[in-house]
Amino acid sequence: MIKLRNSSLQLVDGIWIGRFEAMASPCEVLVDTADKNIAQKALDLAIEETRRIEQKYSRYRDDNIVHQINNANGKVIKVDAETAGLLDYSQQCYELSEGMFDVTSGVLRKAWKFDGSDNIPNQQMVAEVLSKVGWSKIKWQNPILQLEAGMEIDFGGVGKEYAVDRSALLVSTVGISSVLINYGGDLVALGPRANGKPWEIGLQSPDSKSIKMIGKIELFHGGVATSGDLHRFLVKDGVRYSHILNPKTGWPVEKAFRQVTVLANSCMEAGMLATFALLQGESAEEFIKAQEVEYRVVR
Amino acid sequence: MQLKHPKSIRRQLTIATSSLLVAAPLQSTAVETSADQMDDITVEISRLYYSEDDRVTVNKTQTLITNELSEDNRIKVNVTYDTMSGASPNGRIYTGGGDASGTVAVTTASGFSFNAANNASSASKKTWQTPFSDNRIAANAEWETSLTRLSKAVLSGGASFENDYESYNTSGRLLWDFNQRRTTLTGGVGYNSDTVKPAAGVPEGLGELWCGTIAIDLDWLSSCADHDQVFFKPANKTVLDYFFGITQVWNRNTLFQVNYSQSTESGYLTDPYKQISVVDPAFGNQELAILYEKRPDSRSTQSLFFKAVNVMSKKTTAYLSYRYFWDDWEIQAHTAGARFRFNLGSKSYIQPHFRVSYQTAASFSSSYISVDDSGFATEPQYISADHRLSEQGTVTAGIKYGRKLGKFGKFGARVEQMQHKYSNNILPDMKAWIVQFLLSMRF
Numbered sequence: 151m152i153k154l155r156n157s158s159l160q161l162v163d164g165i166w167i168g169r170f171e172a173m174a175s176p177c178e179v180l181v182d183t184a185d186k187n188i189a190q191k192a193l194d195l196a197i198e199e200t201r202r203i204e205q206k207y208s209r210y211r212d213d214n215i216v217h218q219i220n221n222a223n224g225k226v227i228k229v230d231a232e233t234a235g236l237l238d239y240s241q242q243c244y245e246l247s248e249g250m251f252d253v254t255s256g257v258l259r260k261a262w263k264f265d266g267s268d269n270i271p272n273q274q275m276v277a278e279v280l281s282k283v284g285w286s287k288i289k290w291q292n293p294i295l296q297l298e299a300g301m302e303i304d305f306g307g308v309g310k311e312y313a314v315d316r317s318a319l320l321v322s323t324v325g326i327s328s329v330l331i332n333y334g335g336d337l338v339a340l341g342p343r344a345n346g347k348p349w350e351i352g353l354q355s356p357d358s359k360s361i362k363m364i365g366k367i368e369l370f371h372g373g374v375a376t377s378g379d380l381h382r383f384l385v386k387d388g389v390r391y392s393h394i395l396n397p398k399t400g401w402p403v404e405k406a407f408r409q410v411t412v413l414a415n416s417c418m419e420a421g422m423l424a425t426f427a428l429l430q431g432e433s434a435e436e437f438i439k440a441q442e443v444e445y446r447v448v449r
Numbered sequence: 450m451q452l453k454h455p456k457s458i459r460r461q462l463t464i465a466t467s468s469l470l471v472a473a474p475l476q477s478t479a480v481e482t483s484a485d486q487m488d489d490i491t492v493e494i495s496r497l498y499y500s501e502d503d504r505v506t507v508n509k510t511q512t513l514i515t516n517e518l519s520e521d522n523r524i525k526v527n528v529t530y531d532t533m534s535g536a537s538p539n540g541r542i543y544t545g546g547g548d549a550s551g552t553v554a555v556t557t558a559s560g561f562s563f564n565a566a567n568n569a570s571s572a573s574k575k576t577w578q579t580p581f582s583d584n585r586i587a588a589n590a591e592w593e594t595s596l597t598r599l600s601k602a603v604l605s606g607g608a609s610f611e612n613d614y615e616s617y618n619t620s621g622r623l624l625w626d627f628n629q630r631r632t633t634l635t636g637g638v639g640y641n642s643d644t645v646k647p648a649a650g651v652p653e654g655l656g657e658l659w660c661g662t663i664a665i666d667l668d669w670l671s672s673c674a675d676h677d678q679v680f681f682k683p684a685n686k687t688v689l690d691y692f693f694g695i696t697q698v699w700n701r702n703t704l705f706q707v708n709y710s711q712s713t714e715s716g717y718l719t720d721p722y723k724q725i726s727v728v729d730p731a732f733g734n735q736e737l738a739i740l741y742e743k744r745p746d747s748r749s750t751q752s753l754f755f756k757a758v759n760v761m762s763k764k765t766t767a768y769l770s771y772r773y774f775w776d777d778w779e780i781q782a783h784t785a786g787a788r789f790r791f792n793l794g795s796k797s798y799i800q801p802h803f804r805v806s807y808q809t810a811a812s813f814s815s816s817y818i819s820v821d822d823s824g825f826a827t828e829p830q831y832i833s834a835d836h837r838l839s840e841q842g843t844v845t846a847g848i849k850y851g852r853k854l855g856k857f858g859k860f861g862a863r864v865e866q867m868q869h870k871y872s873n874n875i876l877p878d879m880k881a882w883i884v885q886f887l888l889s890m891r892f
Contacts, residue, residue: 228517236469238469239469242462242465246462246465290598315466415466416467422466440456441459
């Protein structure tokens with residue numbers, strides 16, 4: 151059992167709200183019940199699962215599978231079933247996005263530091279790191295993985311959404327469906343509120359440092375996720391460089407939308423659709439329309 | 450890069466996402482960072498004890514070694530050593546001690562040539578016990594190799610040896626994943642070539658083992674004066690089988706599997722150690738003669754197998770299965786089983802299991818051959834009193850405990866009891882115990 155740290159559980163307007171921090175985000179578990187025990191149980195399960203996933207898949211640790219994969223130095227690695235599932239999923243997302251979503255693209259960070267400054271890398275630096283990017287360069291045959299030395303895998307693009315859906319799956323065993331799980335704006339509702347009404351989700355403006363609400367989403371069931379470049383961009387010569395990088399060119403996606411929010415069956419699905427859309431640049435809205443899902447965009 | 454014509458990928462993404470969430474187990478397992486370098490060797494040793502009360506005892510020791518040769522290749526070698534002792538019903542009806550209803554006589558399992566004279570002398574005992582022991586050693590090697598990213602082939606070959614039995618087998622299997630790996634199709638063929646070689650050769654079907662003192666007149670029976678059945682040589686049997694299967698991930702908690710298999714046996718399918726009594730009902734089923742049984746020289750069997758796995762909660766997983774078997778000997782068998790796995794924390798589990806089965810008798814299954822008032826009996830084309838071919842049912846209940854040992858080891862223990870009931874009241878009900886221990890280590 152993992153020790154539960156820094157969590158709180160409070161009754162706010164008739165809803166038990168459990169809070170903790172994980173994956174560099176504020177995390178909330180809202181349970182619409184008067185029964186504190188049930189709410190506590192739901193919160194404990196969510197915390198335990200989220201910490202497990204963070205520990206296992208964070209790229210900031212040196213004691214986990216991601217570290218072992220990224221430091222295998224060209225050697226073959228055999229991964230456990232859960233990691234294999236995530237790699238299969240990554241491959242499917244790579245194929246579905248026609249190469250735009252790529253879990254090997256994390257090394258581009260070495261060239262691009264999105265700190266609001268004007269540090270634009272030169273073409274040579276980008277080309278150098280780009281040679282270590284590309285799902286098609288890795289050998290993946292479940293459960294065997296082989297990366298070229300210098301290549302890296304980063305589940306950062308799916309990790310938080312995965313934690314939301316996995317937490318929901320575990321919380322569903324408690325026997326209550328009026329639950330909303332929200333990890334830093336990526337969220338899922340197991341079912342509507344106890345009175346049968348939807349959860350109201352506020353939509354935040356992508357403007358830096360703003361906490362302005364620019365809209366509202368009503369959610370009965372399913373996942374919501376938002377992709378955007380909040381706080382993360384570069385500006386040079388009046389050009390704003392989004393942090394959304396094209397893994398094929400190594401350069402930011404041109405004319406990227408500021409923010410895309412999608413509603414779907416699960417948080418992961420919503421997150422993937424939002425990310426794929428953002429990667430389409432100015433055709434983001436056309437892409438998301440074709441998916442026949444509810445969405446909000448900010449240009 | 451922009452899509453010229455945005456297309457809908459949502460359905461495929463939904464499928465991919467739900468199969469990912471299904472695939473990971475519901476229990477939030479303790480933090481594992483299990484990445485292994487290749488060249489893993491896993492050694493698994495198990496020891497099984499099987500005991501039928503007052504009948505057969507089997508000790509089975511098995512060693513399974515799996516070696517990952519490369520990312521695409523894996524070899525498994527399995528060596529099994531069995532020792533068997535005790536006795537099992539030989540098909541004859543036991544009339545010693547004047548028990549007219551008849552008790553079943555007992556014979557050697559195999560590896561010991563039946564001798565009527567010896568057994569006649571022990572007829573006063575409740576059951577006929579002939580001490581024997583036999584052992585079997587079997588070895589099997591399997592090579593698994595990836596063909597493409599989504600398909601692989603498994604080739605295997607093996608042999609097993611007993612004092613009086615030799616078997617060689619080879620098989621090939623193809624597995625193909627598609628539909629985002631939610632569906633797996635399997636197909637394969639197998640071939641067995643066996644030699645039955647009792648010490649004195651195999652008897653001819655319906656050949657006589659012994660004639661009693663009361664004169665009987667069966668014109669199809671070789672003259673009792675000749676007395677001795679002539680044994681010649683070993684006999685051969687071949688089995689060719691093929692199967693198809695499909696495994697489908699249904700939703701995040703459920704998986705289904707369906708397999709069909711067909712098998713064709715030909716050659717000497719008679720059991721050289723099984724006999725049948727010729728009895729006279731007018732004299733309390735007095736045994737007049739003992740004949741060797743006789744079975745057809747071909748058999749075609751088919752079976753359909755269904756399995757469902759459902760993750761019910763974080764702690765509980767249910768496995769349900771059903772098998773329907775039928776053959777051209779008119780045997781139909783149904784077997785239904787259920788297992789429930791309960792996780793006790795992240796390291797251990799207990800798993801109770803239940804199984805019931807029922808089978809109809811083979812068309813030529815019979816307890817004995819009886820003569821009519823004039824001492825006459827028609828020659829059967831085929832006949833066997835083997836209890837395994839008669840109508841019967843079983844109920845099995847057991848429990849398994851499993852535990853992880855450190856990072857690379859596993860321990861398991863299983864105990865189960867099987868109750869056997871035969872519709873034919875000549876065969877006594879039977880109880881068997883199975884106890885198994887298993888230890889697995891990865892290096």
